Amino acid sequence: MSTSTLTRPTPPWRLRVRDGLVGLAEALTTPLVPGDYLDLISPLRAGADLRARIVSITSETADAATITLRPSRAWRGHRPGQYIRVGIDIDGVRNWRAYSLTHAPTADGTISITTKAIPEGKVSNHLVRDARPGTMVMLDQATGDFTLPAPLPEKVLFLTAGSGITPVMGMLRHYLGDLADVVHVHAAPTRSAVIFGGELRSYAAAGRIRFHEHHDDVDGILDLADLDRIVPDWHEREVWTCGPTGLLDAAEAHWAAAGLADRHHVERFRPTVIEPGEGGTVTFDRSARTIDADGGTPILDAGEDAGLLMPSGCRMGICFGCVVTLREGAVRDLRTGDLTIAEPGDDLPIQTCVNAAAGACHLDL
C-alpha cells in the first residue's frame, strides 16, 4: 500500500532537468524509446512496464503450486483478496490468466500466486509443472473487490472449495491477528488435496480460526443446508465465497433465500464462459452497432455489408491491414479452422478478412 503521499514534492528545476534528459534520451533512441534498450539491461527497473521474474515454484499438493514472483518497480501493491493478471509465454505465445494473490506480508517485496492445474488447462498446468524460476512474466496491477472492509467485520465466514481457497488465504495471512471470529468451511476432494491444509490446520489447532474441512470423496458434495449444523450462526456472519461455479450459484441462492444477499461476497474464477459455435453476433463497440454474422463470412465482409468503415487491405490474410482488436468472443480462421478465443481483458488482435464469428464477439471498432 502506498506511502507516496508522504514524500516531499520534487522542486520544479529538477523536474525540468528530468524532462530534458528524458527528451534527450528519446532523441537518441527514436524510433524506439529508451526503455526498449533499458529493458535489455534491467527489466525490473523503475519506469519499466509491470512485469515480474519467477523467484521460486513450491508445490502445495499433487496438482497445485505456489509461484513466488519479484515484480518490477512499477508494482503498486494490493489489498488482500485481490487478484492479478499474469501474461506468460507458452510455446512462444503469450497467455493471460487471473490469479489471486496468496502471499503473507513480505519484507523482500516478493508476491505470490497459487495455481491449481485443471485438466487440459494450458496455463495452470504450465505454471504448476513446466515453468522455471528465472522466467519473466507480464503482470497487470492488482484489482478486484473480493476484499475485507475497514473496519474489519466482527464475525466472518469463509466458504471455499478447491483452488477457491487462494484469495481467502491471502486475506487470512494478512489479517489473522486482527480478525476476532473466523469460521472457514472448505471443500476439497480429499484431505491431501486441501491446498494450504497444513497451515490452516495449524491455525485451527492454535485456536485462531475454526476450520471445517469437507472431503467430497468421503462426505459427498457439500450441501449448504448442512451449514445450520456446521456453522449455526452463519446468518450473523459476513461471508466470502470462492470456488467452482456450482458452489457459487448455490451459495448465492442460499444467502438470497435468507434475505442476506448483501452479506455475501463472491469471487468467480470463471466470470464468462465462451462456448465457440458457428457464426454469431458481432458488436462493434466504438460504433455501437451489432450485426448478425454467419460462420462462413469474414467479419470484414459482414461489417462492410452493414455499412461500417472497416480497415482492410489484401482481403486474403497476408497484409495485416485489417487487424482489429477482439475484446471478447470467439472467431474462426476460415483458412485453417483454428479458433481464437478472447476473454474480457485479453484484447487479441485478429485479421477480420480471414476470420468469421464463432460466437458472440465484441470488436474494438
Added chain:
Amino acid sequence: MTLAPERPATAPTTPTRAVNSRLSVESATDRPQRAPKTSSSLPANPAAHLTPEQIEEIGRELDAIRAEVMDSRGAKDAAYIRKVIKTQRYLEMGSRAVLLFSGVKVKGFRPAWWLGTAGLSAAKILENMEIGHNVMHGQWDWMRDPKIHSTQWEWDNASPSKQWKHSHNELHHTFTNVLGRDNDLGYGILRVDEDQPWTLFYLFQPVWHVGNALLFEYGIAAYDLELGGYLAKRKRMSAEDKAAWRTEAMEVVAKVKRQVTRDYVVHPAMSLPTGSARTTITANLVANLVRNVWTNTVIICGHFPPGIAVFEKTSIEGETRGEWYLRQMLGSGNLTGSKAMHVMTGNLSHQIEHHLFPDMPSNRYAEIAPRIRDLMDRYDLPYVTGSLAKQSASVYWKVVQLSLPNKVEGRRRRDVVLKAARHFARTGNLGRRY
C-alpha cells in the same frame, strides 16, 4: 473454402456470399482460365502447360506446407526473434558508444570510426531487414507480444511503418509483378521489363537507379506516399484527398526530422567531448548509405532478374489462391548464400518462399525452401535463384539495356531516342511513350 487437410474445421463449405476468390484454391467454374502473361524476355509462358486442376493441386500442396509450419511455431521461433532483436540492440548501442571516440586517431588512423561504422551499418541492416520488414509483415504477431507486433512496430527508416505496410504488404504482396498494379516494379522510375513502355525519362535510368539505391530509404518514403502520383494528379484531386495526402506527407517529414536529428545532431553532439562530432556525422552518413545500397541490392534481386515473370492486369481478375500462389512463385527470385547472408537479407534471399507465405516467420523459410523447389521442379516451373553478385549484376545490366527502347524490326533505336529528344525539346515532356 480452403481448409488445410486434417483440421477439425467446421466452417461451411459454401459461403453464403461471394468472398475474395483468393481465399480459395478452387477455381470457379464460370471463370475463363487466363494464363499469366510473361515478360517478352522469356521464351514462353512458364506456366502454360498447367491445367486448372494442377494449379488447384499446387494450391493445396502449398496450403498444407503452410499449415504444417504455422502449426509448429513455438518457443524456439520466439527465442529466435528475441535473440535477433537483442543482438541488434546491443550491436547498435555498442557501435554508437564506440563512435563517441570516432575522432580519436591512433597512428594516423581512426580505429573507432571504422569499427563503429561497420557495426552501425550492420545494426541498421538487421533492424530494417530481419526485424522491421518481417515484424511489420505480422510474422511474429502470433506471439501476442505487443512489443513485437505488426500494429506497434516502428522502424529506423524514413517511411512511417503505417504507410510502408500499406504500399508493401497490401499492394506489392497482393499484386506482385502485375504491370500497372505493382508499383514495386521499377518503383515508378525504372523500366525493368520490356513490356513497360519506353520514355525518354528511362534513357537516364542507370543514373536514377544508382541515385535510388543511395537514397533508398527516402525513395521508399516518397514511393509509399505516392509522391509521383500526387504530383501528376494533384490538379484533379479533391480537396479531401489532397488534405489526406498532406497529412501523410507531414508524418513523413516529422519522422525524417527525428531520424536526421538523431543521426546527424544528437549523437554527434554526444561525441563533442572527444572531438568526434564530425566523424560521428560521417559514420552515420556512411552507415545509412551502406544500409540503403544493401537493401536496394537485395530487393531488386527479388523481382527484377531475368527469368522472373511479370503479369498483365487482366490476368488476375477473379484469381484463385492457387493462381495467386503461382504468380508469387513465378514473380520472385531467390539468392544463394550462407546463413549469415540470409539473416542480413532479412531472409529475402528466400524471396519465393516469402512471397508465398509473407506472414510465416522468416527463420522458417530455409526449411521449406527445398520443398518449394521440389514442388516447382515437379510441375516444371522455373525456380529462379543465384548469387547476389550474379543476380544484381544481371539487374544492373538490364537497367542499362532497358534504358533504350525495345529492338523492333524496321526501326532504329537511335531514331526513336532522337525523336523523343526532339519532342522533349519542343514540349518539355519527358513522359511520352514510344
